[in-house]
Amino acid sequence: MDGTMIQQALREYQRGVGHLAEQLPDVVREYNRFTDACFAEGELSKKIKHLIGLSLGVYTNDEYCIIFHTKGAVDHGASDREVLEAAAVCGAFGGGSAMSQAVTLVQEALTEFRGQTH
Numbered sequence: 793m794d795g796t797m798i799q800q801a802l803r804e805y806q807r808g809v810g811h812l813a814e815q816l817p818d819v820v821r822e823y824n825r826f827t828d829a830c831f832a833e834g835e836l837s838k839k840i841k842h843l844i845g846l847s848l849g850v851y852t853n854d855e856y857c858i859i860f861h862t863k864g865a866v867d868h869g870a871s872d873r874e875v876l877e878a879a880a881v882c883g884a885f886g887g888g889s890a891m892s893q894a895v896t897l898v899q900e901a902l903t904e905f906r907g908q909t910h
Contacts, residue, residue, distance in 0.1 A: 798904045802863070842864035842867075843865050843875065846861035846862055846864075846878050850882040850883075853889055853890075862875060
């Protein structure tokens with residue numbers, strides 16, 4: 793799992809945030825504080841918030857967000873069907889671009905985070 797595209801993307805994002813934090817520590821610290829508050833347990837569960845984040849990532853074609861929020865949803869107990877439904881709902885808004893991510897990257901990330909093989 794360490795050498796996969798999914799894991800590599802997560803590492804690249806973490807490295808990028810680390811480099812940005814070296815240059816703009818206040819910005820990164822405040823951004824992290826803000827997003828931590830947004831994804832904290834509240835009226836909406838962390839699972840639901842990550843499913844929303846996943847759907848928005850699919851809509852904006854943001855591969856890092858798709859991977860990160862698929863992992864977040866899985867880590868907080870989302871079933872494969874819940875993840876795929878969140879991605880599919882986005883297809884109703886985002887059309888072909890959203891569906892292409894739902895049928896490729898979302899499923900690839902789910903498979904990896906569940907430890908399955910095709």
